[in-house]
Amino acid sequence: MNDALTLTNLTVSYKDGLVLDNVSCAIPTGIMLAIVGPNGAGKTTLLKTIIGLLKPCSGSAYLLGHPYDNVRKKIAYVPQRASVDWDFPVTVFDVVLMGRYVHLGWIVRPKKHDHDVAWYALAQVGMTHYAHRHIGQLSGGQQQRVFLARALAQEAELYLMDEPFAGVDMATEKTMISVLQLLRDAGKTIIVVHHDLQTLDEYFDWVLLLNIKAIACGPIKEVLMPEYICAAYGNRNFFVNPRVRRTYEMSRE
């Protein structure tokens, strides 16, 4: 069986230097992976490079064993919430229906089936009652749910999400995690850019520790080691995660 994501020596640079340096890793299907690292570690850049929005200087990214363009329909991308204008004149349902466009292609209009899928996606994130609201009337958490519903409507195999929990309320975070865990249990792969080390082992199966280079990638227990965290964050965040603190204390004893 193919890996969900294979990165080989991926290197990306902007004008002022390297943003990603020789990142390699292989991520199996059917897991929830968090990409974590300090600010400016290249997490968003990594996602954008994987889906072809940015061109790497060298190296390659394979998704589900293929180049991105061949498996576009099976990859759902959830951009950062702030990337769109939430005052735009569309309703919640309109936005969720956009998840179906990748299957429709040019000119073809959404059909009954597409509407059904969009309604189901809205129900999964608990936003059915908001379907005909204007998106400007939503809270931050509700906006993020709408973005998740749009990704669900795409019925993808691999979900790539950029900071989905940034600025959302606790209830939304819990709802979204349980939806994502259901997806994982159905064999889908979920890759999330995450910023909160506290909740890592509660939510995720695997971690990719990133700071320009890939520091470590693997199951949580193997990656959340003091030396790795240290390499990614410096000493600053050494004790943020309870599991890291325990292993560190045990090693001292």
Add this chain to the structure above:
Amino acid sequence: MSELITNFTFITVLLGVSILGISSGILGVFALLRDQSLLGDAISHAMLPGIACAFLLTHSKNPLILLGGGAIAGCIGALLIPYITRHTVIKKDAALGMVLAVFFGIGLMLMTCIQKKSIANQAILNKFLFGDASTLLRSDVYLMAGLAAIILFLVWLFWKELLLTTFDPLFAKTSGFNVQRIEQLLIGLLICAIAIGLQTVGVVLMSSMIVAPAAAARQWTSSLRLMAKLSAFFGVCAAVSGCIVSSLFNRIPTGPAVVIALSIIVLFSLLGAPHRGIVWNRVRT
């Protein structure tokens, strides 16, 4: 007034300006939502040298030829803007301003040259500056209707793509839609819409026909479909009332009259619209 309404030429003129109102109103919605309001201004000004060149070369007063020349110049102007931003350190707003000023300057220079040469029919060029609806002919209206039909059909056909690329271009790209193609399509349609309005409103004030109805419509609704319809309606209202005013008072060119009508609609919408209007928000707080 009653004489005006039964007048056959006047009905032709009203038809023409209504077509203008609908097409620029609908396209304006996308220009406004894509933060490209100034693009229409740059394109319409950039069309003036094209019109003057076409006249110099052919000495024709056929609007099809003149507007064709204008459309070519408009295309060049529209293509220059991204070229400048990509290959120099100049930012987009500055590039827009430069293209607008440089092309308009060249256009005015050419027009002065033409005036000095005293070629026959040269008076027709002046109406492209500030517009004169009263000189619209049957054939002009047919041309305008043809262009408007193309615009309406293509907007209807690519509605889904226009919506997606305007709302979330990143997501559109990952959904397999070529965002640049849609952008080019919109610029092409914008050039058509401006060509429709040049004889009536003129290059100087044409951009207001694109921005103002959409800005007013946004105040009243949060649905893109309704916004496009309202914007077309406002466009027609302004174009028709401006046209009537300029016909009643012979010395007023149509362009300024239309713009004043538009300003009244926009002002009323900004103040009085529910939810977004200034008065509404004052009363609620």
